[in-house]
Amino acid sequence: MVFSARLFLRCVLVVLALWLALPVLTVLFSWGQWNSVSASILAEMASTVLPDYVGTSLLLCALVSLGVISMGTVSAAAVTLFDFPMRRSLEWALLLPLAMPAYVVAYAYTDYLQFSGPLQTNIRVAFGLEGRVFPEVRNVWGAACVFTLALYPYVYLLARTALSERANHLMEAARLLGAPLSRRIFQVALPLARPAIAAGTALALMETLADFGVSSYFGIQTFTAGIYKAWLVMDNRIAAAQLATVLLIVVVALLATEQRAQSRLRFSSARVDRHGNESQPMKLRGVSAAVVWTLCVLPVLCGFVLPVLFMFRALLQGDAAVDLPWDRFMQWSLTSLSLGGMTALLAVGAALLLAAQARLHPNWLTRQAMGVVSLGYAVPGAVIVVGLLLPVGWVQATWPQSGVGFWLTATVLGLVWAYLVRFVAVALQSVQSGYARVPASLDDSARMLGTSGLSLVRRVHWPLLKKPLAAATLLVLVDVMKELPATLVLRPFNTDTLAVMAYQLARDERLGEAALPSLALVLVGLLPVILLSRTLRRS
């Protein structure tokens, strides 16, 4: 009886993992469909633009790593190690940029800073200047800045958690042993946070690689741009999928780094120091307080406050703001929220199932399942769409009566599937880190008292996992609401979302009108960010 239940669960696990991995696997198997047309397209691209794309992507990744590491680490270290005016507020305000989709930040800055934007125009008028007075924003460097501002919270979030758990206590010990401040920071605090910083950077880089919105708007030629070109312009999905495998390999490498880092994190956080609260962060005064304060205010200002103000300006100046259909606007928000909510619940359910299996039966099968499911997060949304539509089209063509194609796009099934493929990984991260904090000894005690399997999960794990599960739900909700490429192609009839509308209006070059759905997206995204920071503070 017990055996068959376990077998059943194992089957569920395998089916779930395969189902979530199908689009990614399709992309991998595209090499099996090697033909001369796609080969010649790839060869032509390789001899002309591909080296450039790879170079640009590498440069972008290097700059973004540099940016998120410095911005995320400095701010995390500042709010955990020191005490200065407004520290409490900044602690959560530093998370605000998480609510901003990177493409919205890009629109906002370009509109304001470009040659024909208000800043440069006014400066030219005021000082009677000619020509460019501010460097061009829309290039690799500008994109790196946008990604840094939008993505540093990943590093900040993880580094802060790592530091706040142990750093103060150890810093105190080091101080008593006579180590100067610089040595305490560089030899005690930072090494402690290193795995967290690596994990956060990996997440930021995966987002950067998967991005299309910012790079297409800035006209920078990244590797993802090459995938889109092969797919859309050359009309060759096989070549596109083959290019995407290269991206996948990079991502697997990143994930491996990230998981190694995470496992070390788990190790350190499993031994939470209960006396850590006794030591207090160092009080700063005068110049040093001002410097640290500035370092923490800048990311919030540039990553959140300024873009929001720029959007408001565009909104108020645009002449069409009055024409906006407010009732439909409510509908877009509702659609966004319900799609997000639905996916979030399903994703967290799947993540809990996977994580519980990994906890109860840590074997080869569960490890592989987790690995495969994690891949989806880093794959560009449009590649997932191709990977999902290719096999569906094949099934549809083979069994025309099945109506698979219809079920997938005329209902929300296909869209939610694509969301799950991308975002179960996000939920899994959160649930796993939650599990890492539940000592294994609790499982052993429960087993000795005669509780095991599902009832162990329900009676012991569930109550202890509520917070990480809540965090996971919120993260997935925000991510789904910001998602664009899959939503654009797979949504059923008459279901426009805030992200889709913001994109459509921006694509039609109506930035003023795009500002409203964008702002609403930020507003709705704020909710989970605030809840998340509250959850984290209490834990």
Add this chain to the structure above:
Amino acid sequence: MRRTLTVLSIAASAISAALFSSSVWADEQVINLYSARHYPTDEALYNDFTKATGIKINRVDSDDAGIIARLKAEGSASPADVILLVDAARLWKGEVDGMFLPVKSKTLETAIPAQLRSKATDDGTAWFGLSTRARVVVYDKLKVKREDVDTYEELADPKNKGKLCIRSGSHPYNLSLFGAMTEHLGPAATEAWLKGMVDNMARSPKGGDTDQIKAVASGECGIAVTNTYYLARLMRSTNPADKAVAERVGVVFPNQQSWGTHVNVAGGAVARYSKNPANAVKFLEYLVSPEAQNHFANGNNEWPVVKGLKLDNPALKAMTGGNFKSELVPISAVGMNQIKVQQMLDRVGFK
């Protein structure tokens, strides 16, 4: 646990509601529309059709590529009845890939000039052009002489060095323009022309057409290439900043002395597996009615395909001063050139 169950049941009912609320399932008169037109003003157009016929419109807006990918996957199960695309080459591609159901309609055939619809076969016509937009040159009236930019060829002339602004070459609007140029000049000369444009660029391609116009108005570049409706929208804007932009730039319809200005087509077709082709044709026929054609002209500043309509769009009138000569290149040729053009762009470093 009971709370969990409540949450789960709410989720389940939300999902089923989302699944079944869609009126795809209802028995009323509907047509299912896949549209690459992304203009908010089109809303009125659809509402008027529903008012006139009682047929409800279910709609998904996406981009051309997304729509085609979706249709391919749905195959014979596709719920789509009507497909609207905004680029001639994509319309041609849809026809070649067998995505459209050829139909016969006297109304459509008489209303739309032959070069703006696909070639009719015995089964009928695969797609119909519904509106057109010209790809024109705007220039800085203070710094650039009109006669230096009144042909597409001159965009690549060394005399215009450092002045040109244009959006990404891979954008469908540019691919179609370059594909048509390949028909006029031949591949080798076109590649040289593209190279000349790259050498003349004031900045590497970025942003949309509106951005290029604004860049000219602000003095960043002297010449830009744009679709007419973006310029018309600025001209008709009530925002003083937009008006100032429109006043600073001049517009040229290139090649009036030779083959004419490049014109792109936005059009529609009946989906191959439409369950409701009669209503689909009814909708397409509605789109060439005087009211709908006027809407294209006034709502979105496009040119109607139906000849002899009185055009009361002040911006379009001001631009052309009446009429202009448009090129006559078979759309199939433009479509077939697309991959070739992209590879030329890659070779000459046109981003």
